[in-house]
Amino acid sequence: MDCLLAIFAHPDDETFRPGGTLALLAQSGVKVHVLILTHGEAGSCGEPSLCTPDELPIIRTRELLCACVALGIEPPHLLDYPDGHLVEAYSEQVIADILAFIRQVHPQVLVSFGPDGLSGHPDHILVGQWAAEAFQRIEEIDVLYNVAVPQSLAIRLGMKQIHSVPDKTIALSVDVASVWEIKLTAMRCHATQWSSSPMLSAPVERQRQFFGYEYFVRAAIRNSSDDFIPRHLQGYLL
Numbered sequence: 745m746d747c748l749l750a751i752f753a754h755p756d757d758e759t760f761r762p763g764g765t766l767a768l769l770a771q772s773g774v775k776v777h778v779l780i781l782t783h784g785e786a787g788s789c790g791e792p793s794l795c796t797p798d799e800l801p802i803i804r805t806r807e808l809l810c811a812c813v814a815l816g817i818e819p820p821h822l823l824d825y826p827d828g829h830l831v832e833a834y835s836e837q838v839i840a841d842i843l844a845f846i847r848q849v850h851p852q853v854l855v856s857f858g859p860d861g862l863s864g865h866p867d868h869i870l871v872g873q874w875a876a877e878a879f880q881r882i883e884e885i886d887v888l889y890n891v892a893v894p895q896s897l898a899i900r901l902g903m904k905q906i907h908s909v910p911d912k913t914i915a916l917s918v919d920v921a922s923v924w925e926i927k928l929t930a931m932r933c934h935a936t937q938w939s940s941s942p943m944l945s946a947p948v949e950r951q952r953q954f955f956g957y958e959y960f961v962r963a964a965i966r967n968s969s970d971d972f973i974p975r976h977l978q979g980y981l982l
Contacts, residue, residue, distance in 0.1 A: 746972045747775045749851035751842060751875040753867040754784040754827060755808035756934040759815065760941070761862065761891040762855060764920025764927040765958045765977070767815040771923070772976040776817035777849050779842065780808060781871055784937075786828035791939035803936055810933035814926060821845055830867045835874065842878045846885070853973060854879055858890030858961055860907035879964055886970035889916065889960040901954060903943075915962035916973065917982035924956060931955070957982070 748769060752758055758766065758778045770776045783801035795803045805822060812820050823841055825833050846854075856875035861868030872890065879888040894917075898908035920927055931944075938944055943954050965971060974981065 745775050746773070746853075746976070747777070747849060747851040748853040748855060748973075749777045749779060749846060749849060750855040751779045751781075751871060751878075752856065753781050753830065753865070753871045754787065755780055755804040755820075755822075756784070756787075756811070756937045757857075757868070758808070758820070759811045759927070759930045759934060760955070761893075762958055762960075763811070763815055763930050764923050764956075765916075765918045765960075766817050767923045767926050767930075768918070768920065768980055769973070769976055770816040774972070774976055775849075776815075777845075777851065778808075778812060778817060778820040779823070779845050780820055781823045781825045781830065781838070782827035782867070783822060783824065784808075784827055788936055788940045790936040794936050800936065804934075807934045807936065811930040814930035814933055816926070828867065830870045833870075835870075839874050839877055839881075842874055843881060846878060846882055850884065852884070852886045852970060854885055854888045855960070856888070856890060858892060858909070858963065862891055862893065862907055863905065864907050876963065883966070886966050887962065887973070888964040889973070890963045892959045892961045894959055897954070897957070897959075901950065903954075909961060913961050914959050916960040916977070918958045918960075918977060919956070919980050919982055920958055921952075921956055922980070924952070927955065
């Protein structure tokens with residue numbers, strides 16, 4: 745069975761950018777796993793607050809479980825590295841933990857952040873680096889994709905806080921309209937983080953422009969014939 749592993753830093757990273765694509769792949773028969781390195785304890789408690797800071801790691805874990813159920817993917821696997829302090833983690837230990845989970849689930853495709861972490865968040869940048877190193881060390885993995893936002897979209901929406909990439913570097917552009925309600929449900933699972941994104945208070949049409957299309961850079965590939973994603977997403981690629 746085709747298998748994909750998405751590697752991210754925080755609960756909600758799996759949903760807000762790539763969630764629709766993960767849902768579409770799961771619907772097409774791909775086994776989709778998510779590995780999250782922290783419990784998101786440095787994030788927002790919501791506005792108004794939905795919990796205390798001490799409760800936040802447990803709440804965000806529940807939110808992640810809720811989102812994975814909504815997306816129809818496998819239950820998430822969480823590590824316990826400190827949110828906001830991944831720079832203090834011993835890289836070889838983190839990579840070893842990532843490799844251990846890769847050997848457990850045997851993915852052919854990895855998805856993670858690119859070199860700029862999409863938002864420039866240090867945790868995102870490090871996770872992307874560690875995922876890239878894991879790809880280099882496991883020859884059975886065929887492709888590594890990075891979540892991305894094309895420059896043309898960032899300019900059109902005036903999203904200066906996003907680290908966009910040149911349009912020509914985008915390898916996959918996915919229309920997730922058919923799973924829009926599924927993605928929206930998964931996004932709502934992350935209730936504590938809802939107020940953290942200005943886009944979530946924007947008009948629905950503007951939200952659809954940003955969240956309704958998902959983009960990926962093909963960061964590394966060993967054999968193009970082994971990239972199963974285009975085959976599974978026929979009819980959804982722009």
